[in-house]
Amino acid sequence: MAKVEEVMFLFRKQPQEKIELLQLLRNIQIFKEVDLPTLRKVVNGLKERKLKKGEVLFYKGDTDYSLYIVQKGMVKAHIGTHTYATFGPKQYFGEYSLLDSTPRSTSISALSDTDLIWLPQEQFNELLNKKPEFAKGLLKGLVWRLRDYNVLEAELTNKNQEIRKQKEEIEQQRLELETLNHTKDKFFAIIAHDLRNPFSTVLSLSELLAKEFENFEPEKLKMFISQIYKYSNNTFNLLENLLQWSLLQTGRLVARPKGTNLADVINENIELLKGNAQQKGIELVWVNPSDCFAFFDSNMITTVIRNLISNAIKFCSEAGRIEVELSVDSEYCRVSIKDNGTGIPPENVAKLFKLESNPSTEGTSQERGTGLGLILCKEFVEKNGGTIGVRSKEGEGSLFFFSVPRFEKKE
Numbered sequence: 388m389a390k391v392e393e394v395m396f397l398f399r400k401q402p403q404e405k406i407e408l409l410q411l412l413r414n415i416q417i418f419k420e421v422d423l424p425t426l427r428k429v430v431n432g433l434k435e436r437k438l439k440k441g442e443v444l445f446y447k448g449d450t451d452y453s454l455y456i457v458q459k460g461m462v463k464a465h466i467g468t469h470t471y472a473t474f475g476p477k478q479y480f481g482e483y484s485l486l487d488s489t490p491r492s493t494s495i496s497a498l499s500d501t502d503l504i505w506l507p508q509e510q511f512n513e514l515l516n517k518k519p520e521f522a523k524g525l526l527k528g529l530v531w532r533l534r535d536y537n538v539l540e541a542e543l544t545n546k547n548q549e550i551r552k553q554k555e556e557i558e559q560q561r562l563e564l565e566t567l568n569h570t571k572d573k574f575f576a577i578i579a580h581d582l583r584n585p586f587s588t589v590l591s592l593s594e595l596l597a598k599e600f601e602n603f604e605p606e607k608l609k610m611f612i613s614q615i616y617k618y619s620n621n622t623f624n625l626l627e628n629l630l631q632w633s634l635l636q637t638g639r640l641v642a643r644p645k646g647t648n649l650a651d652v653i654n655e656n657i658e659l660l661k662g663n664a665q666q667k668g669i670e671l672v673w674v675n676p677s678d679c680f681a682f683f684d685s686n687m688i689t690t691v692i693r694n695l696i697s698n699a700i701k702f703c704s705e706a707g708r709i710e711v712e713l714s715v716d717s718e719y720c721r722v723s724i725k726d727n728g729t730g731i732p733p734e735n736v737a738k739l740f741k742l743e744s745n746p747s748t749e750g751t752s753q754e755r756g757t758g759l760g761l762i763l764c765k766e767f768v769e770k771n772g773g774t775i776g777v778r779s780k781e782g783e784g785s786l787f788f789f790s791v792p793r794f795e796k797k798e
Contacts, residue, residue: 405430407477408504411456415482425518432514433504438462438497446494452484452508460501464493473498485511585622589615624697628759631690635766642684642770646794649679649688649720653711656692660700668705671696674712679720682794687767691775694760695724695787702785703728719773719790731779739777740765764789 408430412418418426438444438460445451447466456479464472464480471493474480480495485508592615596608603611634640657673664671699709703726712723731739740761768775768789779785 408433408456411477411479415454415479417482417486425514428514428518429506429511432510433506436503436505438501438503440497440499440501442497444495444497444503445491447492448490450488450490451481452488454482454485454506454511455480455495456504458502458504461498462495462501462503463498464495466493484508585618585625589618589622592618625759628690628694628763632759632763635763642687642767644682644684644771646680646682647685649681649683649722649791650676650713652685652689653692653713653722656689656696657711660693660696663697664700664703664709667700667703667707669700669703670708671700672708672710674710677713677715679713679715680794681720681791683771683773683791684767687771688791691764691767691789692722692724694764695789698760698787699724699726699728699785702726702730715793718793720793721788721790723786723788725784725786727784730781730783730785731777732781736777736779740775 409423409426412426412429418429421429433456436444444455444462457474457476459476461473461475463470464474472480484491485506488508592611596603596611600608631640653673654676657671661671696709696711703709707727710723710725712725714721714723765775768791772792773790775787775789777785777787
């Protein structure tokens with residue numbers, strides 16, 4: 388038999404309002420598991436109270452331990468002028484005051500003329516003492532309430548985890564945007580200064596040669612042409628780095644590693660840059676050349692080696708020495724490029740390889756740079772599964788080194 392039909396069977400001789408009250412009590416959590424005969428006793432013990440508009444039922448801190456049900460009108464729960472909740476017809480409040488003698492946490496006032504039905508704690512306790520099954524029903528109701536709390540807590544935990552994940556994603560996006568902003572600033576700085584200045588020098592020298600060529604001695608002409616070559620070469624290298632860097636930032640440059648003899652790449656770059664070193668009287672040597680097969684993208688690692696040797700030439704004094712060395716362990720091939728040049732101040736070593744703080748200094752022959760090459764080297768090496776680092780002492784030179792995964796070449 389359905390619950391409503393049970394109610395009608397037990398109370399067919401009772402007023403309709405008592406049947407409604409019984410149904411309302413059944414909706415209150417602590418009474419959900421109480422049997423119908425016991426609920427009838429609760430209903431029979433309910434009392435009536437009327438409030439005028441603006442009248443206070445009880446104040447915050449009062450020891451009013453009762454359950455209240457609104458029959459007609461409306462009340463508000465408030466502290467001072469701040470309203471926390473309102474209760475209208477067939478709504479209830481204070482049910483846990485029947486079990487817990489804690490002072491009221493808010494005040495209750497009538498928003499209009501209101502009729503209340505209430506159950507005081509004393510009467511509730513009498514039922515508990517007289518009918519053990521009443522206590523059992525209440526306990527079951529509280530157990531279900533506890534389960535509901537556990538479900539809510541689990542849902543809240545999941546929501547908190549989602550919020551934490553979203554927060555982490557937002558933080559990651561913020562960092563990415565910050566990096567992109569640094570990238571944009573660096574890009575414009577290079578265009579505005581490091582590209583403009585060399586072109587201005589080349590244009591000025593070439594214009595002077597075009598207008599006054601017949602008036603210059605051969606030695607002077609050779610010096611001008613050398614200057615034009617030097618600035619053009621530096622600008623070309625910068626443009627090449629800038630192009631690769633921009634492709635990297637936009638995700639269009641992807642590493643395609645394969646098993647390759649690293650010695651071939653090193654030898655190719657030494658031969659390419661030997662002329663630049665000789666112009667400054669620098670000895671560029673490969674110490675103990677040997678083969679080492681590794682797994683890497685040839686174009687990227689070629690750029691790394693070319694940049695590191697070019698930097699060594701840039702900061703090495705005339706008649707200096709640059710040593711390139713290749714070593715092997717069980718997992719990696721490691722390339723070291725050592726010079727006896729000016730070295731790097733300690734405060735600048737920590738700033739290398741970082742776009743936002745990368746220092747740029749002039750070479751021993753006033754060569755200009757942007758620091759972009761080292762940033763490119765770091766990204767290329769890491770994309771090939773290796774690491775890059777530096778050791779340097781001011782006035783004694785620098786040692787740059789990087790590694791790439793070793794490749795076992797089968798005969």
